[in-house]
Amino acid sequence: MHRGLLAFGLLLSLPASAEEGMWTYDAFPAAQVxxxxxxxxTQAWLDKVRLGSVRLAGGCSASFVSPEGLVMTNHHCIRGCIEDLTTAKDDLLAKxxxxxxxxxxxxxxKVEANQLVEMTDVTERMNTATKGLTGAAFNTALKKETATVEGACxxxxxxxxxxxxxxxxxxxxxxxxxxxxxxxxxFAPEFSMAAFGGDADNFNFPRFGYDVAFVRVWQDDAPAKSPDxxxxxxxxxxxxxxxxxxxHPGGTERKSTVAELEFQRDVALPQTLLTLAEMRGMLREFTSGSPDRYRMARSRLRGVENGLKALRGRQEALADPALLARKRQEEAELKKRIDANPQAKALTQGMWDETGKALEAWRRMMNDYRMKGAGDAFRSELFAHAQALVRAADEKSxxxxxxLREYTDGQLPGLHQQLLRDAPIPSELETLGMTFGFNKLRETLGADDAFVREVLGKEAPADLARSLVRGTKLGDVKVRKALLEGGKAAVDASKDPMIVLARKVDAQTRASRKQYEDTVEAVLKRNGERLAKAYLAVNGTSGAPDATFTLRLNYGQVKGWDDNGTAVPALTTFGGAYGRDTGKEPFKLPDPWMKAKGKVPDQMPLDMATTNDIIGGNSGSPVVNREGEVVGLIFDGNLPSLGGRYAYVPESNRAVAVHGDGILAALEHVYGATRVVNELKRPVAPAAPAR
Known part of the structure; x- marks a missing residue:
């Protein structure tokens, strides 16, 4: 277990901290602050900060920082964009x-930015649509009403x-x-500076990363106005x-049942961790093959390493007996309160047993679903395009x-953006991913499985992967556009090998997905709703809801912590970064930083630790002060924060941010980015008053 997680269990008995909670904007505890x-x-303050916040649809947060559409986020949040713009002759990710x-x-x-402008309660409408329904009927009605509401909006x-x-x-x-x-x-710094310290420093503090980037939203071929x-x-x-x-915190499970947490600990997380470990080994070997391979796969390797470390932290938190002991105690107390409330008791009648049976069914079908319904057997962007084209041709009619949800009217603009944006798809990486997926398919379901035989035939996984990648034309956006616009007739007539494969497996992959949605997802969703209503009936909305990659606001303070007797400071400095430089990766400062040594005072803050309650998805979130002004940029958490998916521990859970002063100092003195600096420093009207 990581040293930073050792004290996790001892601290779980502490009362809830004031800083705990990822609050929706319409229920922020201003009086508590x-x-x-x-x-x-004030409400004006809350509205201003909400409208200044941005969601990047790929899974990150950001913020408007000028009236001309300038958006600040993390380098790792738009790394895919930089990679798409990179070539062997112009390596933007490196330089x-x-x-x-x-x-x-x-x-x-492929980047989409969203600004939340309106929130409307639709609880009664959704409840009416699903009233009296169970199982697949409940899930189907919920999805239909969701599509209808979203489509009208x-x-x-x-x-x-x-x-x-x-x-x-x-x-x-x-x-x-x-x-x-x-x-x-x-603007984007070097990959090596954004990820300074590499996997060794990831989820650690002190940190010295400059995980900063700026993008701009445009409309009608001009910078968009962003008055908020x-x-x-x-x-x-x-x-x-x-x-x-x-x-936009991605997801927490603080209100999940003990049975669901045990399933994560015993089944879901171990399988995912094993797969990620194998992928890391595969990518490390691939990147060591040549400089060009390293250029192609370094970002993907970093993502796999990040996921592996993050999920390992979750696994260790769930393996701590104290956490599950606390969760069992909380669940037992909740059951007592529910039993004492006739309305709540009626809501949850039989729920606990149903949830247990659904999880057992999930355990039995997980391998089948992972390979087919979730698509783990087909780890390829080209195949994803093929499947989207095949399904769009059917679903649009x-x-x-x-x-299917991803093909509803409300979701189609995002799908079209993914299909119709011209970005490179490296064939070597595609072959590597497909080979990995085909090998896992055969390993997981067995060589005699009918689906495995249908996919592989008599081909070896590597040979089939090479043949598909070499034969497909879907890397050409013009080909994808023609198929999308040609609809079902064009897709059915296509002889492109990726389209042929997607058509061949579509019925079985759909069936696997439907089985999961009807027998597992439907039960867990309905029972989660039943338990939530019972919880609200006996406890009210005194606590924040679990994170769902939707906009949230939380508060805290700049603060270090005690790590088993070692005082961890709240701030790191430029001088500390130069002291950490070894001249070798991952602790090698890029040339612009070495040339700028001495231009910024050693004591200038670079990174900081805070008590804010965050989780994955908060990457790129702005840190603001009482005046609603930017003072930092979230990019990580410390090791104890990994257990924050299940519980917040105030004594050691810390968010990690790039300090606002450090952002400006590096822009000006390291990179000479005067255009960005001047835009950030432009005088503005006074912020909305607080009371």
Whole structure:
């Protein structure tokens, strides 16, 4: 177990911290903040910060930081964009990028940005649609109503609407977003500086990374106006300062049942960890083959290493007996309160047994679903395009509420963006991924399995992968566009080997997905909703709902912690970064930093630790002060924060951010990015007052 996680169990018995909670904007505990810190955000303050926040649809957060559509996020959040723009002759991932003018800003092929503009409660409507239904009927009705509500809301391609589940189905809201699909790269540092310290420093602190990037949203071929933006603070954050983080935490399971947590610990996480470990080994071997292979796969390797470390931290948290002991105690106390409330008791009648049976069914079908329904057997972007084209041809002919979710009217703009953006797809990586997937398919289901035989025939996995990748034309966006616009007739007539494979396996992959959705997902969703309603009936909404990659606001302070007797400071400095440099990766400072040594005072803050309650998805979130001004940029958490998916431990759980002063200092003195610096420092009107 990691040293930072050793004290996890001992701290779980502590009362809930004031900082705990990823709060929705319509239920932020402003009075609680005032009681703790003497500051109460007004509604105008909350609205300004909400509208200044941005979601990157690929799984990250960001923020508007100028009135001209300039958006700040993490380098690792737009690494895919930089990779798409990189070539062997112009390695932007290695050397970084800086646009000296608007004309030089380069479009990110696959990045979509969303700004939350409206929230509407639709709980009654969703409950009416599913009233009295169970199992597959419940799930089908829920999905149909979701598609109907979202479709009516999404009135154009510049609008995105999502039905959001809160409190595991205790509440539903419709979130309406302003959608930007023209996002252009403005500034990015070197990959080595954004990820300084590599996997060794990942989820650790002290940290010295400069995980910063700027993009800009455009509309009608001009920078979009963004009047609701977060101005840069004139004074940086100091230890003990009250700060807020506005972002999109991806997912927590703090209100899951003990049975679900045990399933994660015993079944789901071990399988995923094993797969990631194998992928890491495969990618390490591949990247060592040549400089060109390293260039192609370094980002993917970093992502796999990050996932492996993050999930290992979750596994260790669930393996701590104290955590499950606390969860069992909390569940037992909840059952007592439910039993004492006739309405809540009726809601949950038989629920615990049903959940257990659904998880057992999930255990039995997991291998089949992972390979077929979830697509683990087909680890290829080219195949993903083929499957999307095949399914779109079928799904578009159905009424909107009856389609698979990703093909409903509200979701199609995002799908079209993925299919119709011109970005390179490295054939060697595609072959590697498909080979890995085909080998795992045969290993998992067995050589005699009918589906395995249908996919592989008499081919060896590597040979089949090479043949498919060499034979397909789907790497050409013009080919994909012709098939998309040609519809079912064009797709059915296509002899492209990837399309042929996608057609051949479509019925079985659909069937596997449907089996999971009808027998596992449906039961867990409905029972989660039943338990949530019972929880709300006996406890109210005193706590924040679990994270769902929707906009949340939390508060905390700049603060270090005690790591088993070792005091960990809240701030690191530029001087510390130079002291950590070894001249060799992953602790090698890039040339611009070495040349700038001495231009920035050694004591200038670089990174900072805070008590804010965050999780994956918060990457790229702005850190703001009482005035709603930017003082930092979230990019990571420490090792104890990995257990934050299940419980928040105030004594040791820390978010990690790039300090606002450090961001500006490096932009100006290391990179000479005066265009960005001037835009960030531009005078603005006073922020909305607080009371």
């Amino acid at each position: 005032k009681k703790t810190y003497g500051f109460e955000p 970084g990028f800086q646009a000296k003018s608007a004309k030089e800003e380069r479009r990110c092929p 999404a009135t154009g391609t510049d609008v995105r609407c999502d039905v959001v589940t809160l409190y595991n189905g205790g509440k539903y809201q419709l979130y309406k977003y302003r959608r930007f699909q023209d996002v252009r790269l403005v 933006f977060l101005p840069w603070a004139k004074e940086g954050a100091k230890e003990g300062d009250l700060i807020f983080v506005s972002g 159905k009424p909107n509420p009856e389609r």
